Amino acid sequence: MGMRFKDKVVFITGASAGIGRATAVAMAEEGAHLALAARRKDRLETLKAELEAGGARVLPLACDVTQRDALDAAVAATxxxxxxxxxxIANAGFGVSGAATKLDTPDYRRQFETNVFGALDTLYATLPHLETSKGNICFLGSVMGRMGLPASAPYNASKFAICGLAESLYYDLREKGIAVSVINPGWVASEFRSVNNQGVRATEQHKEPIPQWLVYPTEKAARDIVQCIYKRRFEAVITGHGKLALFIARHFPRSTRWFIARAVRGKLDKVERAKRGDLAQ
Ligand SMILES: NC(=O)c1ccc[n+]([C@@H]2O[C@H](COP(=O)([O-])OP(=O)(O)OC[C@H]3O[C@@H](n4cnc5c(N)ncnc54)[C@H](OP(=O)(O)O)[C@@H]3O)[C@@H](O)[C@H]2O)c1
Structure with missing residues (x-):
């Protein structure tokens, strides 16, 4: 650690909470100047005050990644x-999940608008500047971008799309001197599981439904992300349980499918509740 990003300009989407917020803090500690985008600008203003007290320069930007105009304006302001x-860092995202028979195509479209097209627009809005700086683009994928899980089809598909996108872009952008990374976390502490399928956040404090011992600290996730970008590595799988799950799924795919199918048979609603508690869909 040190000032590895001294005077570098870092543009982060979804910086008002969770992984994006923690990554902003970690990047500020590394000497970066920050352009922080999200819809809740009040939260970004609070973070700005916190980071500027530590010496960073911070630009809060009200921006919905599903609106290309808003992204273009945020990039121009940066x-x-x-x-x-x-x-x-194309981090903004949320999860649409539930038994596939209870969902329909609009659920998938809503998921892709933010998680996939929002990330793509983030890339294309910033690409000319990355070409000039020969910098980095980092996508937030998920362990679920590398393995399928029950009651998660829209989210799973969106994160597989992110991993495929990153893997192809790796070659194309390398030609321009731009490093592409994809971060694939398991369960990380954040507000992620308090947002419903419509993208609406629980108004009251929502209890984390994943057992505390399994949830990886946000600050550690942020440090892993900073390290991956600094090393210009392609992929980082974050969390011990995520690494283990992907190892097993990759090397024993048939057994993995058999085991998971058996474990969830007749219990898809319970699986959904285990992920998001009793949050209204
Ligand atoms: N936490 C986990 O266990 C986990 C695991 C694997 C992958 N991930 C991925 O990590 C990324 C960050 O998630 P998180 O866990 O930090 O969740 P989070 O705490 O809910 O934060 C999500 C962030 O994305 C922003 N956002 C959502 N929709 C947006 C939109 N349309 N435009 C702009 N900003 C938007 C939110 O800000 P506003 O609401 O203020 O706009 C917020 O800052 C996501 O891509 C998620 O899929 C998380």
Whole structure:
């Protein structure tokens, strides 16, 4: 650790909570200037005050990643304020899940608008600046971008799309000197499981439904992300349980499917509740 991103300009979507917020804090500790995008600007203003007290320069940007105009305006404001963009972290996302028979195509479209097209628009809005800086684009995937799980088809599909996108972009953008990374976390502490299928957050404090001992600290996830970007590595799987699950799924795919299918038979609603508690869909 040190000032590995001193005076680098880092643009993060979904910086108002969870992994994006923690990554902003970690990048500020590494000397970066930050352009922080999310819909809840009040939260970004609070984070700005916190980070500027530590010496960072911070630009809060009200931006919905499903609106390309808003992203273009956020990027223009960033370049006006800081003159360049070195690192882009396409992190904004949420989860649409539930038994597939209870969902329909609009659920998948809503999921892809944010998790896939929002990430793609983040890339294309910043690409000219990344070409100039020969910087990094980092996508937030998931362990569920590498293995399928029950009652999760829209989210699973969106994260498989992110992993496929990143893997192809790796070659194309390498030609331009841009490093592509994809971060695939398991369960990380955040507000992720308090957002419903419509993208609406629980208004009251929502209890984390995943057992505490399995949930990886957000600050550690942020440090792993910073390290992956700094090393210009392609992929980082975050969390011990995520690494173990992917190892087993990759090497024993048939047994994995048999085991999971047996474990959830007739219990898909229970699986959904285990992931998000009693949050209204
Ligand atoms: N936590 C986990 O266990 C986990 C595991 C694997 C992957 N991930 C991935 O990690 C990323 C971050 O999730 P998190 O866990 O940090 O969740 P989180 O605490 O709910 O934070 C999500 C962030 O995304 C922003 N966001 C959502 N929709 C947006 C939109 N349309 N436009 C702009 N910003 C938007 C939210 O800000 P506003 O609401 O203020 O806009 C918020 O800052 C996601 O891509 C998620 O899929 C998380």
């Amino acid at each position: 370049v006006e304020a800081f003159g360049r963009i070195d690192v882009v």
